[in-house]
Amino acid sequence: MAPTADPSRLEAATRRLSAALSGLETAIARRIENERGQERLQLQAQAAEEDRARLAEELDRSTDRIALLEAANRDVVRRLDQSMDAIRGVLAAYES
Template sequence: MSSTADPSRLETAAYRLKSALAALETAVARRIEGDLSHGALNLQLDAAQSDRARLAEELDHSAERIAALEAANRDVAGRLDQTMDAIRSVLATHGA
């Protein structure tokens, strides 16, 4: 009886082949899952970058509005000071 025809060796070889195929299928499934996960992460990254750009633009607009409001506040405060000084002057002149 030749060693290549030995049933136990054939069974062992078949078992090893099945195990190797199962390992290959597992590796392929992991790779596919990893690729899909990588694609999903890229989509999330793109969305985050888009949100960041939008938020940066909104922040710039808000900073401009704050600067304009601060300038208007300074202008109004100056006018109020002038008006109060004028009222004090009139009151002082007319003895009230």
């Protein structure tokens, strides 16, 4: 004769199984959300790295442009000094 299952024990086991499945579903949902969060962080990090590279390139171009402008400025100052010396020479000759 086969033993019959006690209904209260069967109900308790069913509740435990249901609670375990619920916990598993919650854990899976949390894991999926964490993975999505990590993917978002990776995308943000990639975007930040691309911005950093772009900004570094712009900084290099700006630095080169500054060097060119400083060289042009020095040349203009030199030419102005020469022009002022020439004007002083002309004025000195005229006043003499």
